[in-house]
Amino acid sequence: MKIEGVVFLVFTIFCTVVDVIYWFTSQDPTGTVALALCGGLGLLVGGYLLFTARRIGARPQDLPDAEVADGAGELGHFTPGSYYPFFIAASASLVVLGIIFGVWLALIGGIMTFLFVVCLLFENIWHPPVPED
Secondary structure: OHHHHHHHHHHHHHHHHHHHHHHHHHOOHHHHHHHHHHHHHHHHHHHHHHHHHHHHOOOHHHOOOOOHHHHOOOOOOOOOOOOHHHHHHHHHHHHHHHHHHOHHHHHHHHHHHHHHHHHHHOHHHHOOOOOOO
């Protein structure tokens, strides 16, 4: 993950340099803010990847002499299919519709969105996965 983090940090440096040059040549606040946000997002992702790389160590993909078999085995726990993202999107749509039609609908949608996000976050705790033999 270290290589990926460095790539994103190079992207951040590029966006920052282009942002400064763009500001002094065009004086356009919209493009300047857009480039600054791109650089900030690159910094966010690159920093996360470097932090995670330092925490978990080198992966088989990071080693120059790795074989395909080195990456075999369990990669981690991934949640199986869940219906909660659909319900989160539907209730967030209620929030947007509530802004148009009435605050009461936005409040109902906000409460439902919060409820479904909590359900998604605690899904593996409430219903732990069954280990496969």
